[in-house]
Amino acid sequence: MADKKDLTRPPIAGASPASRIDSFLDDAKRLGPLAGNAPRARLVFALDATMSRQPTWDLACRVQGEMFAAASAAGGLSVQLVYFRGFGECRASRWVADPRALTDLMTKISCRGGQTQIARVLRHVRTEAGQSPLKVLVYVGDAMEEPIDDLCAMAGELGLLGIKAFMFHEGHDPDAARAFQEIARLSGGAYSRFDAGTPQVLSELLRAAAAYATGGVAGLAELTAGSAQARGLLTAITERKP
Numbered sequence: 218m219a220d221k222k223d224l225t226r227p228p229i230a231g232a233s234p235a236s237r238i239d240s241f242l243d244d245a246k247r248l249g250p251l252a253g254n255a256p257r258a259r260l261v262f263a264l265d266a267t268m269s270r271q272p273t274w275d276l277a278c279r280v281q282g283e284m285f286a287a288a289s290a291a292g293g294l295s296v297q298l299v300y301f302r303g304f305g306e307c308r309a310s311r312w313v314a315d316p317r318a319l320t321d322l323m324t325k326i327s328c329r330g331g332q333t334q335i336a337r338v339l340r341h342v343r344t345e346a347g348q349s350p351l352k353v354l355v356y357v358g359d360a361m362e363e364p365i366d367d368l369c370a371m372a373g374e375l376g377l378l379g380i381k382a383f384m385f386h387e388g389h390d391p392d393a394a395r396a397f398q399e400i401a402r403l404s405g406g407a408y409s410r411f412d413a414g415t416p417q418v419l420s421e422l423l424r425a426a427a428a429y430a431t432g433g434v435a436g437l438a439e440l441t442a443g444s445a446q447a448r449g450l451l452t453a454i455t456e457r458k459p
Contacts, residue, residue: 224299224307224341257295257314258288258431259351263338265358266302268330273387273413277357278323280420282316284355284427287440291431298322299341301334309341333362335396339371339382346378353430354380354406355423359387361396368396372403381406383426383450387413407453409446421446429454 262284264270264277281296288294295314301307306329313319335358342354354375361368375382382404384397394410401408411418421440425447428436434455440447 224301224309224337257293258291258353258427259295259297259312259345259349260284260353260355260427260430261297261299261338261342261345261351262319263299263342263354263356265333265360266300266326266328267333267360268302268328269359271328273357273359273419274323274326274328276413276416276419278320280416280423281319281323283420283424285314285316287424287427288431291428291436294427294431297345299338300326301331301337302326303329303331305334306331307334307337307341333358333360335361335400336363336367336371339368339375339400342380343371343374343378346375346380351380353426354382354404355385355426356382356397356400357385357387357419358397359393360390361393363396365392365396365399369399369403372400376404380404381429381454383422383429384408385419385422386410401453405454407450409449418446422450425450 262281264274266274284296285294293314295312296319297312298310298319299308310322338356342351345351372382382400383406384401386393386397386408398408409422411422421444425437425440425444428440428447429450432439434451437447437451441451
């Protein structure tokens with residue numbers, strides 16, 4: 218079984234081999250197997266790694282461990298990192314169950330200019346769900362540069378598969394907000410906005426998404442007493458209007 222997946226389109230003729238090699242892949246090979254034999258909830262953690270994202274990528278590196286912490290009491294969490302950047306580059310790690318391993322992966326990746334590839338992320342999640350149960354996609358981004366109708370169609374497919382997309386939007390871009398809200402709605406998930414200057418907000422959002430992945434609505438509800446972000450996500454999931 219491969220340790221990583223490359224979701225990038227086949228390179229054009231003459232492309233530099235160095236441009237297709239990432240230390241991310243070498244690190245993925247060195248990750249150990251999941252601890253224990255107990256089944257873990259699975260969560261895809263997808264991030265926009267285009268050039269504008271570097272400050273928030275660094276923030277996500279610091280706070281991503283909150284997902285594992287929130288899930289530990291409910292049997293643990295298995296996370297796959299997916300990112301896109303540059304000229305059509307999109308990659309996925311193997312599944313990991315240790316926040317330190319995920320941090321090691323993320324700190325080796327630098328952001329590069331490029332267009333969003335959200336559609337590829339959604340297709341990848343759909344494929345992963347066909348191989349083993351998957352409940353949650355967490356997506357962190359600040360822009361949307363793709364046909365919104367295509368994204369909505371795929372989001373609806375995820376919803377039919379029981380996969381909720383938690384779309385966490387940095388900034389105020391109106392096109393991104395509209396697309397992320399629709400993806401969340403059609404999948405049965407939730408949308409929330411944050412700013413890079415408020416790391417606690419993203420930390421709470423990641424904890425809330427992981428709590429849902431491992432414990433469903435009940436798991437998410439346990440966080441609501443101390444987290445406004447968890448309350449917002451719970452409301453979005455349970456009180457959505459048709």
